[in-house]
Amino acid sequence: MVSPLAAGNARVKEARKLSRRSVRTERRLFLAEGWKAVAEAAAVPGCLVEVFVTADARTEHAALLDGLKVPVQLADDRAVASLSGAVSPQGLVAVCRFVDRPLEAALAGSLLVICADVRDPGNAGTIIRTADAVGADGVVLAGSSVDPYNDKTVRASVGSLFHLPLTTGVPVLEAVRAAQAAGYRVLAADGAGETDLFSAGELFDGPVAWLFGNEAWGLPEEIAAAADARVAIPILGRAESLNLSTAAAVCLYASAQVRGTVEG
Structure with a gap:
């Protein structure tokens, strides 16, 4: 069984840097939380990069996550919460590419x-x-x-x-x-x-x-x-x-x- 990524994991830490505007601007990446955001991002070609998800959310949203063509990283509750700015994290956070246009x-x-x-x-x-x-x-x-x-x-x-x-x-x-x-x-x-x-x-x-x-x-x-x-x-x-x-x-x-x- 794959162990969930911890908050100190390098991949999680890199994603957490996207909470800073300067890093988002430099990388043209941002974080989007919740199943709705993940589903909508997945519908935009090339937008979704990867998803971090807790075990509970992985089970609850299996149909959505199983259909994704990007890495879905199992992470512990603390790790996923560290990527969320919400008071009550939803258990899944996506890394997405910028969607702004000319x-x-x-x-x-x-x-x-x-x-x-x-x-x-x-x-x-x-x-x-x-x-x-x-x-x-x-x-x-x-x-x-x-x-x-x-x-x-x-x-x-x-x-x-x-x-x-x-x-x-x-x-x-x-x-x-x-x-x-x-x-x-x-x-x-x-x-x-x-x-x-x-x-x-x-x-x-x-x-x-x-x-x-x-x-x-x-x-x-x-x-x-x-x-x-x-x-x-x-x-x-x-x-x-x-x-x-x-x-x-x-x-x-x-x-x-x-x-x-x-x-x-």
């Missing part, structure tokens, strides 16, 4: 999301998940946005990271102007916007790129001014504002409904 790949559809300096990994992951759910054709994490391969971002995306074109490292204004040049109408989600989301239906005709700003300070004036229109979400109650990922969901589904992507 900006041109994200501009090949009719609904785009541009995140401008979005720093919170949970928000970024949730926006990716929402963009996937609404049928968007790509997400651009522009400017100084969070690393999409941060473990919290990967978990928050719940597998959607592997579903749609993702672009990183592009200056915000460059992303906005590239979208406009490709025929998109860029709509800035802005609490001080001149257009109410409830009356913005005509803006959703044709390709649309939603522009969302930083959690703390929103969109700088220069960036918001570069958009084709600024759209505000009405606050009907006493709340000061909406969380960024919630605001993104409201905007994306509002435009999708008018465009006929979803029923409503």
Whole structure:
């Protein structure tokens, strides 16, 4: 019987280094935890590199793991937990290759999301998940946005990271102007916007790129001014504002409904 790898094993230690952004960037590898992430990564050609799994998870997810064409390493609970950033590790962690693509790949559809300096990994992951759910054709994490391969971002995306074109490292204004040049109408989600989301239906005709700003300070004036229109979400109650990922969901589904992507 093969002994499980321990936390001090060289292979485990090398994988654990991927918790650091600098190492991820250098190797273009990242860690993805859980059976859902492993299954989605396996569906992307060339993405999955290897999987570390506990004995219990190996038994529970035998059908998935037996079908993989990459090494599946049995490791003890402590070793697998050391690769996980979760409070309650799921028992299997995959090493994956980066899935980001050039900006041109994200501009090949009719609904785009541009995140401008979005720093919170949970928000970024949730926006990716929402963009996937609404049928968007790509997400651009522009400017100084969070690393999409941060473990919290990967978990928050719940597998959607592997579903749609993702672009990183592009200056915000460059992303906005590239979208406009490709025929998109860029709509800035802005609490001080001149257009109410409830009356913005005509803006959703044709390709649309939603522009969302930083959690703390929103969109700088220069960036918001570069958009084709600024759209505000009405606050009907006493709340000061909406969380960024919630605001993104409201905007994306509002435009999708008018465009006929979803029923409503």
